[in-house]
Amino acid sequence: MIDLRQISSLKKITEKGSYLLIGSMVSDRKIESSRLIKEKIPLIAAVANNIGDPQVRNRGTIGGSLSHADPSGDWGPCFLALRGSAVAVSVKGKREINSDHFFTGPFSTALKEGEILEKVMFQIPSGxxxxxxxxxxxxxxxxxxxxxxxxxxxxxxxxxxxxxxxxxxxxxxxxxxxxxxxxxxxxxxxxxxxxxxxxxxxxxxxxxxxxxxxxxxxxxxxxxxxxxxxxxxxxxxxxxxx
Ligand SMILES: Cc1cc2nc3c(=O)[nH]c(=O)nc-3n(C[C@H](O)[C@H](O)[C@H](O)COP(=O)(O)OP(=O)(O)OC[C@H]3O[C@@H](n4cnc5c(N)ncnc54)[C@H](O)[C@@H]3O)c2cc1C
Structure with missing residues (x-):
């Protein structure tokens, strides 16, 4: 059993060039209330606001939800609409998985054994x-x-x-x-x-x-x-x- 909660680098929301990067352990509550997200990609904040109730949003994370891959989850449609990508990390290194290839079936993803989801990346819409x-x-x-x-x-x-x-x-x-x-x-x-x-x-x-x-x-x-x-x-x- 591996607990990711103490890894602070997985809890960051950052802007890099024309992308927003959201660490896998960022809670739905933090996303819902992030000024940066509301300003750059407000769809993400709006989706977070639709998840469960405040208790669920305080505990649930974007990375946990995407990795869990519930077909009825709220993050999946958002991830796909924005054509985001997931960064997977393992002892072998990192790789990017495009949202179109991330969900492979009910409660199944393209993450391989030994990999964790490090962060998700979204291009900031322009115009x-x-x-x-x-x-x-x-x-x-x-x-x-x-x-x-x-x-x-x-x-x-x-x-x-x-x-x-x-x-x-x-x-x-x-x-x-x-x-x-x-x-x-x-x-x-x-x-x-x-x-x-x-x-x-x-x-x-x-x-x-x-x-x-x-x-x-x-x-x-x-x-x-x-x-x-x-x-x-x-x-x-x-x-x-x-
Ligand atoms: C009462 C209730 C109501 C809910 N309502 C909604 C709702 O309306 N909409 C919605 O979308 N969701 C809803 N959820 C789901 C919730 O928002 C969480 O997304 C879900 O419970 C996963 O929680 P978690 O983020 O703590 O991940 P965990 O429970 O910790 O993990 C889920 C799975 O993903 C794996 N995992 C976690 N993090 C990673 C990672 N970084 N890399 C690789 N694998 C990882 C874990 O091993 C586990 O298999 C609800 C949940 C509850 C309990």
């Missing part, structure tokens, strides 16, 4: 950008029934220059809605495009029927609502800044 995290939950503090994290940027002509859509609780792992992103990127965003992306994102999911949070069909409908709302909010925010 007119907006974000949103929409989580449907049965009751306050619950894991998601369905959730969508959206990060987007607009170019000077108002076209979408970056879009990341990460989905939670609608597959055996957190997933990126790649086809939905393709409906939006490079375009002037309209209500029709948002609806098409939400439909497409819902088709990319593979939820399972569950006695507690509902049927697969219900979750597919819920994720459509999450994507639509998150895209609309993120776009409005970015448009307000452009």
């Amino acid at each position: 007119a950008s907006g974000y949103s995290y929409i989580k449907i939950e049965r009751k306050a503090g619950d894991f998601a029934t369905a959730s969508a994290a959206v990060q987007l940027s607009l170019d000077k002509q108002g076209r979408c220059s970056y879009i990341g859509i990460g989905l939670g609780a609608v597959s055996d792992r957190s997933i990126r809605a790649v086809k939905a992103e393709k409906k939006v990127v490079g375009k002037q965003i309209t209500d029709d495009i948002i609806s098409e992306a939400a439909e497409s994102g819902s088709q990319e999911t593979d939820p399972y029927d569950d006695m507690i949070r509902g049927s697969a069909e219900f979750k597919r409908e819920m994720i459509k609502i999450c994507i639509k709302k998150a895209l609309t909010e993120a776009y409005k925010m970015a448009e307000g800044l452009s």
Whole structure:
């Protein structure tokens, strides 16, 4: 049994060039209240705020949650939407794992035996950008029934220059809605495009029927609502800044 709590280097939040680096042992509470994170990548703070309740956020860490890889966890969709990367460390050295390759199945990651997650890295969005995290939950503090994290940027002509859509609780792992992103990127965003992306994102999911949070069909409908709302909010925010 190895306790990582005394390793102070794993508890740091730093800015390096155009990246934010968050140590694996940084608590959700510290992330939620970090001025640097709120200023540079507010989506991350917003996601932290959606996790469990204050007690859970005081104990839970971003690295523990990502390594645990719960398909309904809140960090997965955020990690994917921002196309972050994970730095794994072992006695053999370090390696970077892109978010697209991090989750390998339910409660499974690309971390190998002997490796720990040292930190996660996120590129700081530039230009007119907006974000949103929409989580449907049965009751306050619950894991998601369905959730969508959206990060987007607009170019000077108002076209979408970056879009990341990460989905939670609608597959055996957190997933990126790649086809939905393709409906939006490079375009002037309209209500029709948002609806098409939400439909497409819902088709990319593979939820399972569950006695507690509902049927697969219900979750597919819920994720459509999450994507639509998150895209609309993120776009409005970015448009307000452009
Ligand atoms: C009541 C309750 C409600 C919750 N609600 C939510 C919620 O709404 N949304 C949500 O996303 N989560 C939720 N969680 C999960 C919680 O936020 C934590 O993420 C989770 O419990 C993991 O806790 P931890 O960070 O202390 O990691 P640990 O429990 O210490 O570790 C989890 C796993 O990851 C491994 N691990 C930990 N750190 C590393 C590392 N650096 N490198 C490699 N492996 C590592 C451990 O060995 C273990 O297998 C909830 C948990 C509880 C108990």
